Amino acid sequence: MATLxxxxxxxxxxxxxxxMGPNRFGRGPKNDFQIEHxxxxxxxxxxxxxxxxxMVRDCDSTNGTYVDGKPVKDASLAAxxxxxxxxxxxxxxxxxxxxxxxxxxxxxxxxxxxxSDGSLICPRHKGSRATHQCTHCKEILCxxxxxxxxxxxxKVLKLCPLCSHACELIGGEKKKKKTLLGFLxxxxxxxxxxxxxxxxx
Numbered sequence: 001m002a003t004l005x006x007x008x009x010x011x012x013x014x015x016x017x018x019x020m021g022p023n024r025f026g027r028g029p030k031n032d033f034q035i036e037h038x039x040x041x042x043x044x045x046x047x048x049x050x051x052x053x054x055m056v057r058d059c060d061s062t063n064g065t066y067v068d069g070k071p072v073k074d075a076s077l078a079a080x081x082x083x084x085x086x087x088x089x090x091x092x093x094x095x096x097x098x099x100x101x102x103x104x105x106x107x108x109x110x111x112x113x114x115x116s117d118g119s120l121i122c123p124r125h126k127g128s129r130a131t132h133q134c135t136h137c138k139e140i141l142c143x144x145x146x147x148x149x150x151x152x153x154x155k156v157l158k159l160c161p162l163c164s165h166a167c168e169l170i171g172g173e174k175k176k177k178k179t180l181l182g183f184l185x186x187x188x189x190x191x192x193x194x195x196x197x198x199x200x201x
Contacts, residue, residue: 039086
């Protein structure tokens with residue numbers, strides 16, 4: 001995080017770590033950083049820490065705000081510069097901003113129970129055998145776990161309840177066997193029905 005070091009004697013090289021947004025500096029107790037020195041005004045200045053930038057804004061102080069010896073009203077700060085409030089010098093040690101994003105680890109499920117015949121037990125439904133596996137997160141699921149999305153005129157989509165990716169049958173989809181009876185049913189049924197209708201009329 002962006003830091004300042006007070007270099008004026010009597011402050012023991014005090015380190016100030018800036019927070020995101022405005023940081024109030026002054027002699028008064030209501031400031032974010034109280035600088036007890038006679039030349040510092042009650043509310044002397046604001047130092048604004050943004051995304052990749054540090055700005056100082058003088059708040060009509062009596063003895064002024066300076067960057068590398070030059071009086072300023074508004075100015076950007078860079079590492080290595082000297083910021084002076086009245087007679088108090090601050091070394092701009094760093095202007096880096098580090099934003100920590102918390103990580104949420106999903107608890108790992110227990111390993112699946114394998115039965116003597118090689119089939120797996122669903123980790124969520126202890127009495128059910130696992131029939132599907134997610135193609136993305138590799139989670140094993142029983143038939144009750146799988147979310148089904150029916151599309152008009154299309155196949156039923158089988159989706160994982162954890163990541164919403166497609167699921168497939170463990171061992172692959174089984175193809176339907178083509179039988180002679182099925183072939184005859186598809187090819188002979190329609191002409192046979194038409195012939196029957198003619199005979200009845």
